[in-house]
Amino acid sequence: MPEHHSGPGRPQPPTAAAILLSLLTALTLLVTLPGTATAVAGNNGRPTHPERDWMGSTVRAHEGDRGLAAKGSSLPDLSLPNLSLPDLSLAGPSVSASVEGVDVSSHNGNVSWSKLWNSGVRFAYAKATEGTSYTNPYFAQQYNGPYNAGMIRGAYHFALPGNSSGAAQADYFVDHGGGWTDDGWTLPGVLDMEYNPYGDTCYGMGTGRMIDWIEDFLDAYRAHTGRDAVIYTSTAWWKKCTGNYGGFGKYNPLWVPRYGSSSGELPNGWGFYTFWQYTDTGPTVGDHDRFNGSYNRLKALAYG
Structure with a gap:
């Protein structure tokens, strides 16, 4: 045919x-x-606007000014509660949180560290990385600058859990400034867990997968450095995206953002915070923080 x-x-x-x-x-x-x-x-794409992603950059947009103190009000009440859990803050129950710090990223550009030192700032964290492709172009100035000014310094990683594995991001972080040195001037690295700036709040993950991702990062970071990373997160995000999981509080210090007169409710598993980001509109760089203890205890945290 x-x-x-x-x-x-x-x-x-x-x-x-x-x-x-x-x-x-x-x-x-x-x-x-x-x-x-x-x-x-x-x-596994490259983040499209990493320069707009910094510690707490998504918090106000999702949570508003909840607990925000009035402009010009006095500094927050920084007294500590009685502590019955392991002392991750390295502060005794009668010591007030008196150490001022800042956190910075590329959106701050070159920072005047002498000005911050003269205003009383004694520690600083700089964003080092995001995902597995971005490094902060100002990282050297923002990481070495505080050290040269006499401050204790550290680095943080802006997590993109939907982008690649936790271990891969921990590896990238350590390889690009997020490591740790036992010199008394270097604080343990921070894992910045907050709202997805690129889409779904929880990066398209269920609570179980999110917990596994965080654990994967923390395990890899500890394997590289011997230190337990600090977790930065808001209580609202933690509840939504991890189901308010309480398993990390025993080992990993907490950094909580709340822009007001108190740190507010903490995520499950932590009886107290180690760092508190109490404003994103402070002098010189915007984000200002307090360590929950004395300067000597901050030095002890750096020594590990």
């Missing part, structure tokens, strides 16, 4: 495979268009 050929110009009906391929192509283009950053969070 002779093979049938269509006449010139006669269109062939699309096959099912061709239709499916067209749909997949359209979907791929949709999720990779500028502004559709959910793909960045979930498919």
Whole structure:
């Protein structure tokens, strides 16, 4: 039987495979268009605006000014509760949290560390990395600057759990400034866990997967440095994205953001905070923090 050929110009009906391929192509283009950053969070893409992602950058947008103190009000009440849990803050129950600090990232540019020192700032954390592709271009100035000014310094990692594994991000962090040295001037690294700046609040993960991701990062960081990383997170995000998991408080110090007169409710597992980001509108750099203890105890945390 002779093979049938269509006449010139006669269109062939699309096959099912061709239709499916067209749909997949359209979907791929949709999720990779500028502004559709959910793909960045979930498919090993590069973050599209890491310079806008810093410690607490997503908190106010999602949580508002809850607990915000009035402008010009006195400093927060920094007295400590009685401590019955392991003393991760390295502060006794009668010691007030009196050590002022800041956290910075590339959006701050070159920072005047002498000005901050003269204003009473004694420790600083700088963003080192985000995901597994971004390094802060100002990191050297923001990490070495406080050290040269006489401050105790540390580095933090902005987590993108949908981007790659926790261990991969811990490896990248340590390789790009997030390591630790037993010199008395270097604080343990910080894992910044907050709202997804690229899409779904919890990066498309259920609570179990999120807990596993965090544990993966913490285990890898400890394997590299011998230190337990600090966890930065808000109570609201922690409840939503981990189910208010309480298993990290025994070993990992807590850094909590709350812009007001008190630190407020803490995530499950922590009876107290080690660091408190109490404002994002402070002098010189915006983000200002307090260590929950004396300066000597902060030095002890640096020594590990």
